[in-house]
Structure formats: C-alpha cells, structure tokens
Amino acid sequence: METSETPPAPHARGPRRRALVTGASTGIGAAFADRLARDQYDLVLVARDAERLEALAKRLEARSGIQAEVEAADLVVASERARVEARLADWAPDLLVNNAGFGTVGPFAELDLDREVSEIELNVVALVRLSRAVLPRMVERGHGAVINVSSLAGESATAYNATYGATKAFVTSFSESLHEELRDSGVRVQALLPGFTRTEFQERAGVKVDRLPEFAWMSAEAVVDASLEALERGAAICVPGVQNRVLSVAQRWVPRGLRRRAIAALGRSAME
Ligand SMILES: NC(=O)c1ccc[n+]([C@@H]2O[C@H](COP(=O)([O-])OP(=O)(O)OC[C@H]3O[C@@H](n4cnc5c(N)ncnc54)[C@H](OP(=O)(O)O)[C@@H]3O)[C@@H](O)[C@H]2O)c1
Structure with a gap:
C-alpha cells in the first residue's frame, strides 16, 4: 500500500470530500481509508x-x-x-462507510450470549444509528453516500454462524430498502457483500479456514476498489470478485432446504 506520492497542495482540487469510516484500524476499513485518502477525501x-x-x-x-x-x-x-453519531450529524461527511463488524462461530446454544448481543449491537444497531445520524443532512443537500459492509453470509441461513448471518441478512435488506427510498434524492446507499477476504476477521472469529482454496480469497484492497467502482455506477448491491458473483448466482438455483443443510455441513467441518 505504501507509495512515495508527492502530497498535493491542500485543497488544490477545490474543497475536499469527507468520509467517516468505521472499523478503520485494520482490514477492509483500513483499505477503505487508504483508497479514500488517495482519492483526496478528508477522513x-x-x-x-x-x-x-x-x-x-x-x-x-x-x-x-x-x-x-x-x-x-x-x-x-x-x-x-x-459521540460518533453527534460527530456525523455535525461534520456531515459526503460518505459514511459502515464497516466495523465481527463474527462468532459455534452452536448458538453454547455461545456466550453477551457476545452474541454485542455482535447485533455492532453489526446492526450501530450501523442503523450511524446511518440515521448522517442521512438527514445528505438528503437536505441532495448528495452523499452510505456504504454498508454486509457479507455473502447474509444470503442464506448460516448454521454455526447463526447470529452473524442474520445480522448480515439485516444489513443487506436494510441497505436495499434505503437505496430505493433515496433513489431520487441524490443520495446513494450500497450494500457491499464480500466473500472470504484476507483480514483479521477469521482469526478474531476463531474460524478455521486453512482448507479453503486460494481462489476463494480476495484482498481487502480489491474489495474496496470493486465497492467504489459500483458506487460510481449507483449499484444497490456490490458482490466483489468473479468467484463471489458466481457463488452468489449459483446458490439461488439450489433449493432453500438443501442450501441450508449444505452450509450447516460446511460450518460443522470448519469447527473440526
Ligand atoms: N474478512 C472477511 O472474510 C469478510 C467477509 C464478508 C464480510 N466481512 C465484513 O467486513 C467488515 C470488516 O471486516 P474485516 O474483514 O476487515 O475484519 P477485521 O480485520 O477483523 O476488522 C474489523 C474492524 O472492526 C473494528 N471493530 C471491531 N469491533 C469494534 C467495536 N466494538 N467498535 C468499533 N470498531 C470495532 C476493528 O477495530 P478495533 O479492534 O480496533 O476496534 C477493525 O478495525 C465486517 O463488517 C465484516 O463482517 C468480512
């Protein structure tokens, strides 16, 4: 990610755009911050x-x-x-990236309940509250965008990952609804649905992924490039990477019960 670009003069290209990125300390959020800085956003x-x-x-x-x-x-x-909500309402950025999130893995009846609830608080409640904090000013100005980082995991029931998949199903549905509500407002809302992306996510979730083939993975930088390109087009949904798009389309042809059981079998094997 490091290059030796000469920093442009401040505001050399007019007033700079502004973006707030959550979960920016590492992974996909840090890649968003890196790319948006290159694109001359204040952050x-x-x-x-x-x-x-x-x-x-x-x-x-x-x-x-x-x-x-x-x-x-x-x-x-x-x-x-x-505090972050207040900052959003006051600073009124052009772009909000709701990216912070985590997953938990295991049989739901055995998982720590407080951690499951925290997962909903972060992946869902924070995303809803931050979106609500920023949207009124965007609508008023007739300009702005919100990228909500969801997951391909939200496309089907994800046994042994039950809360995570459900939070991401919420994020995708919520974002698509907002996209339609704001269609003629000048404000764009995108649900970003990455598949396996090389970050700290899997290690933090305690999931074993060493058996996954190399082609299943994307870099955080490639995910971000795909998202921002889709934002330019005004797409409601961005599934980054050919491998993820094939998977996303193919799974729609699999009967729901079969898909559910297949994903449960994969979940069980990831815990062994
Ligand atoms: N990696 C994948 O395979 C994958 C696939 C699909 C979707 N996603 C989604 O992509 C998003 C980013 O994940 P990632 O892969 O980049 O994971 P990551 O490397 O684990 O990064 C997660 C980020 O969220 C922040 N975060 C975690 N808990 C937080 C909290 N309570 N408050 C504020 N920030 C918090 C972390 O920073 P601190 O620890 O410093 O707070 C970190 O910056 C998530 O929403 C995830 O569900 C990831």
Whole structure:
C-alpha cells in the first residue's frame, strides 16, 4: 500500500470530500481509508484501537496530504456510539462507510450470549444509528453516500454462524430498502457483500479456514476498489470478485432446504 506520492497542495482540487469510516484500524476499513485518502477525501477514522488509528492517520496525511482525524470509540457501547453519531450529524461527511463488524462461530446454544448481543449491537444497531445520524443532512443537500459492509453470509441461513448471518441478512435488506427510498434524492446507499477476504476477521472469529482454496480469497484492497467502482455506477448491491458473483448466482438455483443443510455441513467441518 505504501507509495512515495508527492502530497498535493491542500485543497488544490477545490474543497475536499469527507468520509467517516468505521472499523478503520485494520482490514477492509483500513483499505477503505487508504483508497479514500488517495482519492483526496478528508477522513474521520473510527475503531477501538486508538494507537493503530493514529498511526494510520499520520501515514495517510503524510502520503496523500489530506486531513485524517481519529475518533476512538467502541461502537457497542451506547455512550461512545453517541459521540460518533453527534460527530456525523455535525461534520456531515459526503460518505459514511459502515464497516466495523465481527463474527462468532459455534452452536448458538453454547455461545456466550453477551457476545452474541454485542455482535447485533455492532453489526446492526450501530450501523442503523450511524446511518440515521448522517442521512438527514445528505438528503437536505441532495448528495452523499452510505456504504454498508454486509457479507455473502447474509444470503442464506448460516448454521454455526447463526447470529452473524442474520445480522448480515439485516444489513443487506436494510441497505436495499434505503437505496430505493433515496433513489431520487441524490443520495446513494450500497450494500457491499464480500466473500472470504484476507483480514483479521477469521482469526478474531476463531474460524478455521486453512482448507479453503486460494481462489476463494480476495484482498481487502480489491474489495474496496470493486465497492467504489459500483458506487460510481449507483449499484444497490456490490458482490466483489468473479468467484463471489458466481457463488452468489449459483446458490439461488439450489433449493432453500438443501442450501441450508449444505452450509450447516460446511460450518460443522470448519469447527473440526
Ligand atoms: N474478512 C472477511 O472474510 C469478510 C467477509 C464478508 C464480510 N466481512 C465484513 O467486513 C467488515 C470488516 O471486516 P474485516 O474483514 O476487515 O475484519 P477485521 O480485520 O477483523 O476488522 C474489523 C474492524 O472492526 C473494528 N471493530 C471491531 N469491533 C469494534 C467495536 N466494538 N467498535 C468499533 N470498531 C470495532 C476493528 O477495530 P478495533 O479492534 O480496533 O476496534 C477493525 O478495525 C465486517 O463488517 C465484516 O463482517 C468480512
């Protein structure tokens, strides 16, 4: 990701656009921040790990000549989330990337309930609240965009990953609905549905993925490039990567019960 670009003069190309990215400390969120800085967006970077965010902000400012501010917040905690909501309403960015999220793996009846609820708080509640904080000003201005990072996992029931798949089904449905509500408003809403992407996600979820073939994976940078290209086209849904698009279309032809059982079998084998 490192290049030795000369930073352009501040505002050399007119007033810069502004974006707030959640989950920007690593993975897909950090890749969004990197690409948006190259595209001359000023940034607010949100995640829990302030040190990582500060290091990224400094690097992007030095490389791309943009302004990058850090808002360290745990988006599961209502009071910390409220700070980010207030900042969104006040700063009124051109783009919000609701990317922060995590997954849990295992039989639901055995998983820690508080962690499952936190997963819903982050993947769903924070995304809804942040969207609501930013949209009124975007609609008023007739311009802006929200990218909600969902997952291919939201396309089917995901046994042994039940809460995660359900949160992502919510995110995709919610985003598609907003896309239609805002169709004539000048505001774009996209659901981004990545498949397996090389980040810290799988390790944090404690899922074994070493048996997956290389072609199943994408880089976070390629996911972000596909998302921003789809945003230009005004697409409601972005499924990045040919392999993921084939999977997404092919699974629609598999009867629902069979698909459910096949995914459950895969889930069981990933835990062995
Ligand atoms: N990787 C994949 O295969 C894959 C596939 C489909 C969809 N996705 C989705 O892509 C999004 C990004 O995931 P990733 O793959 O980049 O995972 P990742 O590498 O684990 O990054 C997750 C990001 O979310 C932040 N985060 C986690 N909990 C948070 C909290 N309570 N409050 C604020 N920020 C929090 C993390 O930062 P801190 O730890 O510093 O807070 C980190 O920046 C997620 O929504 C995920 O569901 C990923």
